[in-house]
Amino acid sequence: MKVTKIASALAALTLSAAACAQADDSRFVIQVDNNSKGVVKALAVQSGAEIKVDGEGFFAASFPGMDLSQVKGVLNNPHVKLIEKDQIRKPFALYNDDAGNPMTSQLTPYAVYQSQANQVPFIAGAGMKVCVIDSGLDRSNPDFNWAGITGDYDPGTGDWNVNGGPHGTHVAGTIGASDNEFGVVGMAPGVEMHIIKVFTERGWAYSSDLAHATNLCSQAGANIINMSLGGGGSNNVEANAFAEFSANGGLIVAAAGNDGNSAASYPAAYPAVMMVGANDADNNIAPFSQFPSCSSGRGKRATFDETICVEATAGGVQTLSTYPAGMADIASLSADGTFYASAGMENDGEATAAGYFMGTAEAVDAGAQGRICVIDRGNISFHDKVANCEASGGVGAVIVNNVDGVLYGTLGDMNSTSIPAIGADLADRDAFLNAASISVSVTPSAYGYMSGTSMASPAVAGVAALVWSNHTGVVVSKSVTH
Numbered sequence: 001m002k003v004t005k006i007a008s009a010l011a012a013l014t015l016s017a018a019a020c021a022q023a024d025d026s027r028f029v030i031q032v033d034n035n036s037k038g039v040v041k042a043l044a045v046q047s048g049a050e051i052k053v054d055g056e057g058f059f060a061a062s063f064p065g066m067d068l069s070q071v072k073g074v075l076n077n078p079h080v081k082l083i084e085k086d087q088i089r090k091p092f093a094l095y096n097d098d099a100g101n102p103m104t105s106q107l108t109p110y111a112v113y114q115s116q117a118n119q120v121p122f123i124a125g126a127g128m129k130v131c132v133i134d135s136g137l138d139r140s141n142p143d144f145n146w147a148g149i150t151g152d153y154d155p156g157t158g159d160w161n162v163n164g165g166p167h168g169t170h171v172a173g174t175i176g177a178s179d180n181e182f183g184v185v186g187m188a189p190g191v192e193m194h195i196i197k198v199f200t201e202r203g204w205a206y207s208s209d210l211a212h213a214t215n216l217c218s219q220a221g222a223n224i225i226n227m228s229l230g231g232g233g234s235n236n237v238e239a240n241a242f243a244e245f246s247a248n249g250g251l252i253v254a255a256a257g258n259d260g261n262s263a264a265s266y267p268a269a270y271p272a273v274m275m276v277g278a279n280d281a282d283n284n285i286a287p288f289s290q291f292p293s294c295s296s297g298r299g300k301r302a303t304f305d306e307t308i309c310v311e312a313t314a315g316g317v318q319t320l321s322t323y324p325a326g327m328a329d330i331a332s333l334s335a336d337g338t339f340y341a342s343a344g345m346e347n348d349g350e351a352t353a354a355g356y357f358m359g360t361a362e363a364v365d366a367g368a369q370g371r372i373c374v375i376d377r378g379n380i381s382f383h384d385k386v387a388n389c390e391a392s393g394g395v396g397a398v399i400v401n402n403v404d405g406v407l408y409g410t411l412g413d414m415n416s417t418s419i420p421a422i423g424a425d426l427a428d429r430d431a432f433l434n435a436a437s438i439s440v441s442v443t444p445s446a447y448g449y450m451s452g453t454s455m456a457s458p459a460v461a462g463v464a465a466l467v468w469s470n471h472t473g474v475v476v477s478k479s480v481t482h
């Protein structure tokens with residue numbers, strides 16, 4: 001099998017994002033016969049309107065500051081058939097995480113849908129084993145509930161199954177989190193893993209550590225290695241270890257790096273290691289994802305070499321995965337029993353109550369007593385909005401974005417509030433305004449979000465295990481012809 005096929009299956013299409021202009025509330029569509037359109041357009045322009053679309057039997061225009069009845073007033077002409085509001089139509093996000101609380105139900109991360117990993121069954125027992133060289137694993141997370149997870153004790157970093165920070169646990173979940181009733185699901189759910197702990201939360205590793213780890217991965221019978229790590233400068237011993245693992249039929253993937261520039265990060269830049277960049281849920285390449293050149297040498301000696309630049313990308317922006325117990329906060333938001341996308345801002349807690357719309361919440365409002373405040377973004381700080389909700393007797397706050405997408409924010413370092421506060425998506429605003437009951441919860445969780453090429457690399461390692469588990473007779477080689 002050509003690994004490059006996996007790469008091309010994963011390679012993100014870059015779509016240019018539609019310009020995110022502020023929606024115009026004063027836009028109207030006017031139906032009028034083509035032969036009378038000029039007169040009516042002139043009337044519109046006379047009244048201060050700006051023509052936006054000149055269509056077949058209609059035109060659309062913006063009438064600043066006017067409502068529908070005012071526009072009907074200024075366009076009082078017998079040729080006009082109908083004047084109506086120009087409704088806003090938005091692009092949907094290409095891929096989304098399932099909405100809900102992973103502590104109580106299983107959510108499929110967007111990257112799984114994006115890579116179509118949910119359409120292929122992982123064949124357990126096909127001999128796949130992914131070696132995760134990272135910061136160890138919190139084995140207590142209920143999404144690592146199968147027997148085939150092993151690891152090595154390291155005299156420097158300690159037991160592999162004691163987390164050295166959340167990084168390694170998050171990475172491992174993206175590869176293989178169990179397909180059960182809660183948490184998340186990995187690309188190759190339940191794949192055998194071997195964990196090598198080369199660093200802890202504030203630590204780092206050396207090239208020699210990685211060379212040694214690669215040998216341990218081989219000894220453990222791994223056929224895929226994931227390294228969500230890197231640094232500048234090549235090293236001969238390290239390069240040889242990866243080359244040998246690859247020559248023996250293994251696949252090594254590593255993160256491209258998060259500096260958003262064209263610098264090469266090792267081990268990803270070694271020919272024997274597949275370099276993985278990050279894309280977001282809309283198939284755009286993440287701005288932080290490094291992109292070293294595929295060319296080396298100059299002038300006539302310049303050569304093109306796909307093995308020294310990004311070979312695949314996968315979801316690595318706001319990636320939901322496993323955390324060590326209680327090390328993440330996760331938010332959930334529902335209205336009349338339906339879950340909506342949300343992001344926790346601050347203050348652990350849970351509340352269910354009738355909603356109360358507070359506008360932009362710039363003042364205390366007795367109507368919010370005992371209710372969940374639904375608050376529009378804008379004018380004052382998130383903190384002051386939540387503080388006004390709480391001072392009004394509100395029991396929870398939902399701040400709704402004023403542009404597309406979930407509002408990710410915090411209440412700042414000087415937070416004086418205590419009620420759970422959550423950011424929400426503008427697209428869901430009407431659901432909150434019309435709901436009889438809203439539930440908000442911000443709770444310590446074993447699931448949370450991280451962004452980085454470190455999150456993309458394990459997605460590729462997991463997809464490779466998934467695809468390979470269905471085609472065990474083939475030899476995987478990074479050095480195949482393209």
Ligand SMILES: [Ca+2]
Pocket residue numbers: 106143177178179180181182183184185
């Ligand atoms: Ca799960």
Ligand SMILES: [Ca+2]
Pocket residue numbers: 267268269270271272273274275306307308309
């Ligand atoms: Ca490479």
